[in-house]
Amino acid sequence: MSSGTEVLKALADPVRWQIVCQMAMVDELARNTLEDTLPVSKPTISYHTKLLIQAGLVDVRKEGRNSYYTLRRRVLRDLMDELRTLAPGPRPVQHAPARVDAAGRELVLLTW
Numbered sequence: 001m002s003s004g005t006e007v008l009k010a011l012a013d014p015v016r017w018q019i020v021c022q023m024a025m026v027d028e029l030a031r032n033t034l035e036d037t038l039p040v041s042k043p044t045i046s047y048h049t050k051l052l053i054q055a056g057l058v059d060v061r062k063e064g065r066n067s068y069y070t071l072r073r074r075v076l077r078d079l080m081d082e083l084r085t086l087a088p089g090p091r092p093v094q095h096a097p098a099r100v101d102a103a104g105r106e107l108v109l110l111t112w
Helices: 004-011 014-024 031-037 042-054 073-086
Strands: 058-063 066-071
Touching: 004 014, 004 042, 004 073, 014 031, 014 042, 014 058, 014 066, 031 042, 031 066, 042 058, 042 066
Parallel strands: none
Antiparallel strands: 058 066
């Protein structure tokens, strides 16, 4: 398992952050998508994806000459949990389905 410091170091670079953000939007991201969307060379993409894989943030699947990347979301959730232990506070509220009264008006729960 990756350490929090390795993950944070991997996320600290702007190019790697862009890669992770793109991966977060899909289940699997093709390498050629990164080549088309990032303003860096192919060798630079290889370098950054290698570091993300080493940090445990990304899995890679090869199919012929193509590579496909998957974000290991569990690693990010574990990091967030680890950070919460350093600065505990209220956890984000899970949004429940809207409730309505007998007249069909939406009830609002105020919290602070």
